[in-house]
Amino acid sequence: MTQWTLRGATTTYVVEVPQHGQWARLVAWGPHAVADGPSTVAPAGTVHFLPPADIEPLEYAVRGVRYAAPAELVVSGPDGNDECRPVFVAAAQDGDHLELTFLDELRSLRLVLHYRMSAELDVVERWVSVHNDGSAAFTLHHHDSGGFVIPTSGGAYLRYLWGEWNSEFQQAAITLPRGRFTIDSRQGITGHSYSPFLSVADADDPSGTTWGVQLAWSGSWQLSADVDTTGQTRIQAGRVPSSLGLLVAPGSSWVSPVAVGACSTEGPDGLARAFHAYQRTFARERTLSHAVAPKVVYNSWFATEFAVRADHQLELARRAARAGVETFVVDDGWFTGRHDDTAGLGDWEVDPAAFPQGLDAFIEDLKEVGLGFGLWVEPESVSPGSELAAKHPEWILRTEGREPLLVRNQLLLDLSRDDVAEWIWETLDRLLSSYEISYLKWDANRPRLDSGVHRDLDGQVVANLYKILERIRTNHPGVLVEGCAGGGGxxxxxxxxxxxxxxxxxNTAPLDRLKIQRGFLTGYSPHLMSSWVTDAEGTHDGRERSPDFRFHVAMAGNLGIGADLSKWSDDQLAAAARHVAQYKDIRDVVADGLVHPLAEGVQYVGADRSVVFLWDTGDGNIRGTLPTRPRRIPLVRLDPAKFYRVGDEVHPGSYLLQVGVRWDGTTDSTCLVVEALD
Structure with missing residues (x-):
């Protein structure tokens, strides 16, 4: 047998192909030491009743090799059966990238398993490519990106994120001793119901070493955990199987999305940090560039909704500047025909009634008060009565022969069409080239449910979406793009x-939002987390929190303000300015620091200082009728031999680690900077 090792910062991934070459299997995945001895996932004993492939820790299972256990690839051809038996033919390893190639000569199907594991990270990227080297087409009925074997013996303790609109990223867990657990989205978009994230620990030690899998895909997706009769867990990750199947024509290829696996001996919080480190590599060069460093934004939606008027927007902008805001974003309602949510989408021309002097003049006014300019768009949608819908009815996504499905008073453009994709790009390019725009908020406010005419509608739509976003980054590198979809969809x-x-x-209400942000950070980095201060009441928990609490919640991500500032007093604006000034001082630590949840807050650990947010949710003494004493919150990752300044106090690191920072309990939140002294 032949074996390959991928080595990350603290974890190792080892895969091998047995002598018979019928499959690749996992040898070890975990801290470096797991590669120093016998495999932790190899089956023991004699296999009865089933073929060996059904209990082997296969890296990628194909129907025809595996029968009774779940398979990642199911293929049918002109012969009418759905079996395939590819055999190992070649391997290539170049640095952190490994390719294992298998060939089924009968189908002329070439299957390549791709791996990539950076030495600086603890994640392994996996994807497959399927090539048709023959003269007859075949169809992919099931087409996952990979199968991840987790060495559990006591069953699986699964953590996942669920929700709905206005209540995304709720944390949940389930113990699965045997059987199958699946989360997915069939909405043509990532969706609000579940996040493409699943973590696994041994049910006998839920807080111990934890593995996780995410899928890099913005269409319909599926993650499943299967715990076999021995207690071992296997996660399948990939696109939702198409009812029609994906046709791979002679001479063509299909490439799966990337599935990303991570492992941490520091439990679920360590797993989150592993994913954060990986996600920060996406934007490292951009976030280090001053041109696209995150800015404090003000967004006008909650103040004006569709009633956009240049004079009122400018009034809000002047007050936002007093609060220390850096970029003013005009949300929905700036374009022709957009007076409510029933019209205007697709007609992306500046409404002269909203901006009688033109948008250029408004942007110049913003520059005079020291603000950059941002704009909201929803380029994938179209209103039924728009000029675009009348001019190009063939561009509207529909199931052939049927009326398109109307959701939230809007239809969708068929982004699987290259002419539609080009029109969206040209529209955005025109706006970004014509106006001095530094911030673009891209929204998507409905699912994609019509079947369309493209056999691989989901794949082509997502591919074109990604191409447009990449063209924006290439052609307009100074524009910061915010991704939005009716919230976190x-x-x-x-x-x-x-x-x-x-x-x-x-949902921007403070107590609701705190829970949403805690869930978000289990899978996604704080540098990605846009968070605003508004006047919103809670959807689920309406207990009032102070303005300080609202700011401290929002400062734990990318701070923004979305309140109606025309109703804020001078004292409120002055308090906001103090919070914004503090945020500007700490935002590099928030964006890049190691995230450590605390008993009543969170600590972001930087190279020489930490930022600590503490929140009193009021769950314990809701009425505040009982006396309290100052609390001490122990911190993490400090040098016990150093001294640290915390506000006006100085303490040794040993004290802060064992006893903690003092929280006097007279406020419902605080933000503390813990700085090492020379």
Whole structure:
């Protein structure tokens, strides 16, 4: 047998192909030491009743090799059966990238398993490519990116993120001693219901070594955990199987999305940090560039909704500048025909009634008060009565012969069409070239449910979406792009690699939002987390929190303000300015620091200082009728031999690690900077 090792920062991934060459199997995945001895996932004993492939820790299972256990690839051809038996023919390893090639001569199908593991990270990227080297087409009925074997013996403790609009990224867990657990989205978009994220620990040690899998895909997706009769767990990750199947024509190829696996001996919080480190590599060069460093934004939506008027927007902008905001974003309602949510989408021309002096003049006014300019768009959607819909009815996504499905008073453009993709690019390019725009908020406010006419509609739509986002980054490198989809409906690794920040939820109420952000950070980095201060009441928890609490929640990500500032007093604006000034001082630590959840907050650990947010949610003493004493919150990752300044106090690191920082309990939140002294 032949074996290959991929070595990350603290973890190792080892795969081998047995002498018979019928499959690749996992040898070890975990901390470096797991590669120093016998395999932790190899089956023992005699196999009865089933063929060996059904219990082997296969890296990628194909029907025809595996029968009774789940398979990642199911293929049918002109012969009418759905079996395939590719055999190993070649391997190529170049640095951190490994390719294992298998060939089924009968189908002329070439299957390549791709791996990539950076030595600086603890994630392994996996994907497959399927090539048709023959003269007859075949169809992919099931087409996952990979199968991840997790060495559990006591069953699986699974953590996942679920939700709905206005309540995304809720944390949940389930113990699965045997059987199958699946989460997915069949909406043509990542969706609000579940996040393409699944973590696994041994059910006997839920807080111990934890593995996780995410999928870099912004269409329909599926993650499944299967715990076999021995207690071992296997996660399948990939696109949702198409009911029609994906046709691979002679001479063509199909490439899966990337599935990303990570492992940490520091439990689920360590797993989150492993994913954060990986996601930060997407934007490292951009975030280090001053031109696209995250800015404090003000967004006008909650203040004006569709009633956009240049004079009112400028009034808000002047007050936002007093609060220390850096970029003013005009949200929905700036274009012709857009007076409510029933019209205007697709007709992306500046409404002269909203901006009688033109948008250029408004941008110049913003520059005079020291603000950059941002704009909201929803380029994939179209209103039924728009000029675009009348001019190009063939561009509207529909199931052939049927009326298109109307959701939230809007239809979708068929982004699988190259002419539609080109029109969207040209529209955005025109706006970004014609106006001095430094921030683009890309929204998507409905699922994609019509079948369309493209056999691989989901694949082509996502491919074209990614191409447009990549063209924006290439042709307009100074424009920061925010990804939004009716809140957190399109948060995934595919978008994280192509935008600069993501909008987790339309719910901005402080207690609701705190729970949403805690869930978001289990899978996604804080540098991606856009968070605003608004006046919103809670959807689920309406207990009032102070303005300080609202700011401290928002400062734990990319700070923005979305309140109606025309109703804020001078004292409120002055308080906001103090918070914004503090955020500007700490935002590099928030964006790049190691995230450590605390008992009542979170600590972001930087190279020489930490930022600590503490929040009193009021769950314990809701009425505040009982006396309290100052609390001490122990911190993490400090040098016990050094001294640290915390506000006006100085303490040794040993004290802060064992006893903690003092929280006097007279406020419902605080933000502390813990700085090492020379």
């Amino acid at each position: 399109r948060v995934d690794l595919g978008m994280a690699a192509r935008v600069d920040t993501l909008w987790p939820s339309d």
